[in-house]
Amino acid sequence: MKAKSAKKLLSVALAMTMLAGVLSGCGSDGGDAKDDAKTEAPADEPADDAADKADEPADEPADDAADAPADDIAYPEKGISVICPWGAGGGTDACLRAFCEAMGKDLGVALTVDNQTGGGGILGHQAIADAEPDGYTIGMITFELATYKKLGTSELTWEDYDPLCRVNTDAATVTVNKEWADANSITDLASYIEYCKAHPGEVQMGGSSNASVWHIAGGYLMQETGIDIQMITYEEGAATAVQNAASGFIQGVTVSLAEARSFIESGHLVCLGVMDEERNESFPDVPTCKEEGYDITYFTQRGMAIPKDVDPAIKAKLEAACAKAIEDPDFVEFMKNNGQAISYLDAAGYTEFLQQSAEDVANAMDALGL
Amino acid sequence: MKDKSVLAGVVVILLGVAFVALFKTLGYVICAALISMVIMFLIGKRNWLQMILVSILVPLGMWFIFFKVLTVNIPMGPLSFLSDLVGKL
Amino acid sequence: MDFGLLLESYGAVWGSLQVILMTLLGACGGVLLGAIPGMTATMGVALLIPFSFGMDLIPSIGLLLGIYCGGMYGGSISAILIHAPGTPAAAATLLDGYPMCQKGQAGKALSVAMFSSFCGGVIGALVMTFLSPFIANMAMSFGPGEMFMLAIFGLSVIIAISGKSITKGLISAFLGMALCTVGLDPTNGIPRFITYKQTGLLDGFQFIPTLIGLFAVAEVIAGVERIISGEEKQEKSNEKIKNVLPDLATIKKIWPNILSGGLIGTFIGAIPGAGGDIAVFVSYGASKSASKHPELYGTGIPNGVAATESANNGCSGGAMIPLLSLGVPGDSVTAILLGAFIMKGITPGPMMYIAELPTVYRVFAALMLANLAMLVVGCCGVRFFAKIVSVEKKMLYPIILVISLLGAFSINKNVFDVGVCVAFGVVGWLMNKYEFPLSPILLALILGPMCEKNFVRFMNIQKGNFAAIFQSPIADVFMAVALAVIIFSVYNQRKINKREAEAAKSQE
Numbered sequence: 024m025k026a027k028s029a030k031k032l033l034s035v036a037l038a039m040t041m042l043a044g045v046l047s048g049c050g051s052d053g054g055d056a057k058d059d060a061k062t063e064a065p066a067d068e069p070a071d072d073a074a075d076k077a078d079e080p081a082d083e084p085a086d087d088a089a090d091a092p093a094d095d096i097a098y099p100e101k102g103i104s105v106i107c108p109w110g111a112g113g114g115t116d117a118c119l120r121a122f123c124e125a126m127g128k129d130l131g132v133a134l135t136v137d138n139q140t141g142g143g144g145i146l147g148h149q150a151i152a153d154a155e156p157d158g159y160t161i162g163m164i165t166f167e168l169a170t171y172k173k174l175g176t177s178e179l180t181w182e183d184y185d186p187l188c189r190v191n192t193d194a195a196t197v198t199v200n201k202e203w204a205d206a207n208s209i210t211d212l213a214s215y216i217e218y219c220k221a222h223p224g225e226v227q228m229g230g231s232s233n234a235s236v237w238h239i240a241g242g243y244l245m246q247e248t249g250i251d252i253q254m255i256t257y258e259e260g261a262a263t264a265v266q267n268a269a270s271g272f273i274q275g276v277t278v279s280l281a282e283a284r285s286f287i288e289s290g291h292l293v294c295l296g297v298m299d300e301e302r303n304e305s306f307p308d309v310p311t312c313k314e315e316g317y318d319i320t321y322f323t324q325r326g327m328a329i330p331k332d333v334d335p336a337i338k339a340k341l342e343a344a345c346a347k348a349i350e351d352p353d354f355v356e357f358m359k360n361n362g363q364a365i366s367y368l369d370a371a372g373y374t375e376f377l378q379q380s381a382e383d384v385a386n387a388m389d390a391l392g393l
Numbered sequence: 394m395k396d397k398s399v400l401a402g403v404v405v406i407l408l409g410v411a412f413v414a415l416f417k418t419l420g421y422v423i424c425a426a427l428i429s430m431v432i433m434f435l436i437g438k439r440n441w442l443q444m445i446l447v448s449i450l451v452p453l454g455m456w457f458i459f460f461k462v463l464t465v466n467i468p469m470g471p472l473s474f475l476s477d478l479v480g481k482l
Numbered sequence: 483m484d485f486g487l488l489l490e491s492y493g494a495v496w497g498s499l500q501v502i503l504m505t506l507l508g509a510c511g512g513v514l515l516g517a518i519p520g521m522t523a524t525m526g527v528a529l530l531i532p533f534s535f536g537m538d539l540i541p542s543i544g545l546l547l548g549i550y551c552g553g554m555y556g557g558s559i560s561a562i563l564i565h566a567p568g569t570p571a572a573a574a575t576l577l578d579g580y581p582m583c584q585k586g587q588a589g590k591a592l593s594v595a596m597f598s599s600f601c602g603g604v605i606g607a608l609v610m611t612f613l614s615p616f617i618a619n620m621a622m623s624f625g626p627g628e629m630f631m632l633a634i635f636g637l638s639v640i641i642a643i644s645g646k647s648i649t650k651g652l653i654s655a656f657l658g659m660a661l662c663t664v665g666l667d668p669t670n671g672i673p674r675f676i677t678y679k680q681t682g683l684l685d686g687f688q689f690i691p692t693l694i695g696l697f698a699v700a701e702v703i704a705g706v707e708r709i710i711s712g713e714e715k716q717e718k719s720n721e722k723i724k725n726v727l728p729d730l731a732t733i734k735k736i737w738p739n740i741l742s743g744g745l746i747g748t749f750i751g752a753i754p755g756a757g758g759d760i761a762v763f764v765s766y767g768a769s770k771s772a773s774k775h776p777e778l779y780g781t782g783i784p785n786g787v788a789a790t791e792s793a794n795n796g797c798s799g800g801a802m803i804p805l806l807s808l809g810v811p812g813d814s815v816t817a818i819l820l821g822a823f824i825m826k827g828i829t830p831g832p833m834m835y836i837a838e839l840p841t842v843y844r845v846f847a848a849l850m851l852a853n854l855a856m857l858v859v860g861c862c863g864v865r866f867f868a869k870i871v872s873v874e875k876k877m878l879y880p881i882i883l884v885i886s887l888l889g890a891f892s893i894n895k896n897v898f899d900v901g902v903c904v905a906f907g908v909v910g911w912l913m914n915k916y917e918f919p920l921s922p923i924l925l926a927l928i929l930g931p932m933c934e935k936n937f938v939r940f941m942n943i944q945k946g947n948f949a950a951i952f953q954s955p956i957a958d959v960f961m962a963v964a965l966a967v968i969i970f971s972v973y974n975q976r977k978i979n980k981r982e983a984e985a986a987k988s989q990e
Contacts, residue, residue, distance in 0.1 A: 361821075
């Protein structure tokens with residue numbers, strides 16, 4: 024290849040690569056995340072009408088809504104898109120799909136789950152906050168929302184949403200490797216705490232990824248009990264942490280019962296206490312930390328939310344659908360099989376909870392040095 | 394001769410960049426059809442009927458598979474009415 | 483091992499029309515989904531899980547396993563025909579598959595791929611059936627140190643597959659490693675490099691758009707170039723595909739590759755966190771190193787295809803082992819399968835073998851059935867798939883481009899990923915021009931994060947004492963093998979280069 028054309032080729036190609044990067048960056052989340060998500064949402068099927076109305080005054084979500092009387096609005100008229108910030112097949116996704124099916128029964132239309140993953144949930148959460156407030160795009164928000172601002176990866180907080188209801192909470196636990204526990208005469212939570220106090224910085228517990236709920240639960244545990252343990256992060260997820268604990272590479276995990284289930288049942292791991300108000304139905308023998316003398320509760324949460332400024336009549340209908348769905352027998356059975364606990368809070372209650380939780384999380388993150 | 398072919402390669406890259414830039418506004422099918430037509434013309438195809446049919450049907454088909462069968466939302470831009478139409482099926 | 487129960491389970495599963503139909507449906511869907519770049523078996527499984535809500539456990543497992551096995555084969559179709567791996571695990575298949583296609587042997591490549599996939603899958607299923615407890619124990623002993631050494635071993639394979647210039651291979655690999663560093667730091671969550679401004683890069687360069695860009699888009703650009711400069715020949719399907727299965731002569735040649743590939747795939751698949759994308763390269767490297775004519779690898783020989791395809795289907799059997807025995811998913815598809823089990827009220831894990839042994843055996847039978855279904859679907863489709871090469875190149879390349887760009891988008895539904903895809907298309911095109919091998923970048927992209935995460939985690943647990951790694955027998959083994967691979971490959975490549983230089987000299 025001639026030197027001249029090689030040079031020309033190289034410079035053109037480099038320019039192209041940069042151009043591609045810049046253009047795609049401008050086109051999507053790089054420059055202005057809000058703008059992008061706004062044009063992203065109308066691209067979803069049900070909200071397509073809203074795209075045309077994007078230029079019109081924003082206080083008219085759907086033409087019909089303004090005409091009909093407040094408690095008998097023509098909503099929903101078509102399918103609703105439900106954004107899930109996490110991947111298909113995961114815990115949040117599974118729970119959401121089941122809940123959507125139940126909601127659909129009451130609303131009479133299909134609720135389709137739209138997985139918008141990435142950035143540890145940021146992209147999906149952002150999409151929900153930026154969606155058209157016409158009631159045709161709603162979403163599920165999760166615990167991680169409370170961590171973004173503190174981590175500095177996003178400015179999002181619970182205040183960017185209009186919460187509808189809380190659906191599920193899964194409590195963290197103190198679960199340890201049985202062999203290790205036996206070798207060190209650890210039989211319950213109290214003896215575990217004692218051991219940790221006697222050996223500061225030695226005990227290693229696993230959570231899942233950095234700043235995930237289980238990781239922070241570990242920090243919370245440290246804060247409330249005054250022990251000094253080392254939290255090891257597992258970006259691949261809780262499953263790897265659980266396996267490492269069962270094999271003895273680390274001493275234990277703070278993940279939920281559902282995630283440690285198979286090894287607890289086989290005896291590799293033993294759960295010393297679940298950080299919840301009441302015992303878990305599927306594990307009636309596991310005491311709560313409260314019972315063991317330590318008043319600590321910590322859980323991940325998942326709930327439904329809509330962007331701000333949705334018509335109150337539409338919101339009311341959605342809230343009613345949520346209340347019905349949470350009691351739907353198919354949904355209840357699904358959650359039971361899945362090992363996930365239903366813990367309902369209505370819109371007002373959820374809002375309060377989110378506010379409190381945001382504070383708690385910030386404190387716990389301080390303890391971890393995040 | 395070599396330079397001409399390299400130039401052609403660069404054009405394809407430019408088209409790719411254009412695709413990314415216009416994706417949001419024009420939607421997948423239109424963008425895909427456009428770059429498909431241009432590339433075919435560029436590499437010497439002149440059978441207009443085949444060009445148009447393939448350029449339109451293939452993206453349309455792919456969109457259908459992804460949207461209806463796999464329930465993946467694809468931006469359609471001005472053609473969003475198709476999404477609504479098919480969504481009701 | 484309760485043989486009576488095993489036989490009874492096979493009878494129950496293979497005799498049930500519903501299960502057979504569901505498995506065939508899954509295999510069809512899997513093959514088609516796998517063949518579309520950007521649509522992976524994982525997605526297919528995740529999207530079809532809701533369909534299985536209403537069914538009993540075994541028919542729905544049949545459906546999902548059908549998709550899983552079908553998907554692993556399906557990826558090779560597009561890898562061979564259009565140089566666009568349909569799934570990451572098919573990335574190594576195109577090393578020899580595509581050259582075979584270019585030589586006019588597309589049908590042969592496809593049938594070798596299908597046959598090897600089937601055999602590899604059977605090997606995996608057999609190992610799973612008879613050796614699960616043993617392998618599960620082995621999988622349990624893989625902690626951060628061992629995983630780190632496994633990653634190092636995987637990286638050493640780069641030397642084996644670098645081709646003519648090992649230096650260029652290393653440079654590619656380093657480029658890949660550098661690319662891995664973009665995104666959030668896995669241990670501390672701190673954004674690195676340019677991630678600051680781009681939310682699209684928070685997870686680093688998305689793997690599949692990168693894969694599609696490097697292989698598919700780059701090839702389209704190259705193809706356009708070739709057409710303009712007149713070098714491109716239009717293939718007429720001259721191949722007479724007499725039998726959809728490869729002929730005996732070919733099978734005689736490739737059976738060692740199939741056997742080694744299937745075993746390698748099974749073992750690597752059984753390690754949670756390591757999957758098909760790693761196994762295929764290790765298998766390819768192993769086959770090449772053990773071959774009498776390593777210089778032929780990459781020019782289009784069935785052995786190369788056999789080695790990779792048997793490995794990626796062996797993985798499916800392997801990944802099921804930790805799933806059933808430990809409740810720990812071996813890869814992303816088994817993670818979804820785990821969810822499916824739980825939804826039906828069964829918790830896979832050590833207790834499953836005690837409390838639900840019939841179910842376990844039925845799953846074994848279902849996996850074997852899924853492999854068979856994949857073979858059937860593959861046989862029916864080979865003739866049809868091979869015809870794709872006769873599509874006029876001038877129309878085929880734009881079609882490939884258009885499909886690939888959509889595939890890149892569909893992963894996260896993010897336009898940014900399409901930009902990444904195009905950018906890597908440019909990178910791949912340049913690398914081809916200057917004869918840098920592409921596979922090392924890919925391997926580095928896969929193994930880099932695994933290497934880093936586990937190294938940091940290991941150091942955290944050992945509080946900085948790296949020497950502790952020598953205490954682990956598994957880690958020592960991998961270290962030794964990695965060194966052996968490097969030394970042997972360098973020596974081997976020197977020999978090949980010398981041979982070629984002498985051959986060229988004697989022709990002057």
